[in-house]
Amino acid sequence: MMRWRWIWVTASLALAACHQPEQQAAPVVSHPPAAATSAPKAASHFEPPPDSSIPQDDFGKQIALGRQIFTDTGRYAKAYVGNTLNCENCHLDAGRLAHSAPMWGAYPMYPAYRAKNRHVNTFAERLQGCFQYSMNGKAPPLGDDVLVALEAYAYWMSKNEPIGVAPPGHGYPKLPRPTQAPDYARGEAVFKRDCALCHGDNGQGQRVADRTVFPPLWGAQSFNWGAGMERLDNASGFIKANMPLGRGNTLTDQDAWDVAYFMNAHERPQDPRFKGSVTETRKAYHDTPDSLYGVTVNGKVLGE
Template identity: 40%
Template sequence: MKLYYFSVAGVLLSMGLSATELPDRQAQLPSVPKDANAQYLTPSALSTIPKGEFGDKVTKGYQLFVNSQQMRNQYVGNELNCVNCHMNAGNKANASPLWAAYMAYPAYRKKNDKVNSYQERIQGCFTYSMNGKAPESGSDVLVALSAYSYWLAMSGLMNQFNLTGDVPVLSDAELLKGGNRPEFPLPEVISAKLDQKALTMLPGRGFPKLDKPEKPYSIERGNSIYLAHCQACHGQDGQGVKMAKVSALPPLWGPQSYNWGAGMHRVNTAANFIYENMPLGKSIQLSVQDAWDVAAYINAQERPQDPRFKGKIEQTKAGFHQHDGYYGKKPQNVLLGEKAYPNFPEASQ
């Protein structure tokens, strides 16, 4: 993996380009068929987070994760919280849990054509899913979110192998890297049973891969499904529900939702997530066809611009959107992306 990264970097330098200037092939989030017999990690209860400096970082990471709006206008540019997609405070299997993601990085990503550390993966979430601004490398925010992710992963592994005691403390620099590296410190009883590859593919990672629909997905059918199953939480207009001027249930499109660069704007990614996790509290209620249709309806609505947009819809579409999505297309006789909302807007008062 590292050899490949450096060979790419060498090519870039010879071309006078940086990795951030490369076209994004926009690879979808990892998804594999769900295994009914899978054994998922069970991290320790939050009440067991230790006292002291390390525990304070873990607790802060949890707080930022479930209430990301406290970072609004600093790093967050919409009304979403991280927990809206990574459910049960990032702990739910098959909802892209943090414990599995942490053990999968560093990893090569087509998103920016380089090996990403865990902190770089989080920075991408702020830029795209949160329609905001990436926190600075090494910042307290990234350290805290990494510490929380690490604590979930390591406590879950320790519980699986019946190990007692506190989760080993890592330095900030080590926390930010992620767990997918040969030098990552693991208790011997765990490393003897799970090799590095197995740790990167923990059961429950990502969103389970959904079967293809029997019929081509339909925005029109998706509208009917949305009204029947989704509007109670997300509103008929898709703008979510606010309580005391605070977003309690997230907007799914429009100026306060994820932007055209977020992975969730892909119809297949959204379908995978919806089928497994929605409606909230009673998931796996929709048919496979319904999940694809409603994902198409949600993602055929305008949202904030792709942050990589440089003035031409067709150029952005060609470079970054060769997949199951509607950016730069006219699914309802309206060119999506042409009237996209701003990136990283200030919160409305």
């Protein structure tokens, strides 16, 4: 926890990157205009138990292992990870923080039907998808020690929550559609001002002691085109509530949409469901204005 708190404090004190944005035109995704912009409404949310209350027994050992996997995934689940991300890069504070898809908000909602793979998923299957898409790796087999430990951690964190009831703060906030369509150049300016100091001028992230502390946002070491964060609605909601780290809800809604567009207008690893055609893959899995997969940006078709 001390390492995470050091990272959190360091990031929250970050100022702005010094580069000036380059002016360049790019296609944009059209969205219906919203009447106004607003931050996610404040609401009480579930408070998971403190780490100090993990039981000192065999079940507690699995909970603790699950937390280790969550915070240092490349070390404790190396066989199933294909990039340098850790689970907590998208599920902040070891999966505890509201409005960053916390584990206590996810566990009680499964089994559930998911349109993404068109069948009812167990929580273990949901975790498999995270490894396949967000970690750009491969799914651990059902019953694998990695999945069992992660399930134990999420179960323990969610105790005393009602089953099948989405609590406040359980996922990423859903922002109103922006007044102006998301824009590459505006997003680049936001990125250089508020994001580059931590995530790098080229979105490459930062590592300390061979561990990712600020994740790469695009490129070979980031999430692939099948991950939920490639959708502009998911990315903008996460960014608005949580970024810059330690200063969530300081960007405008428009800034959040614009910088989400800029982030996702860069290449990343291919969607694992790709069968040789970007056009067909978009039609099957990305047929929404919230995805830039298969869209031409700055003269390049993303995903090719």
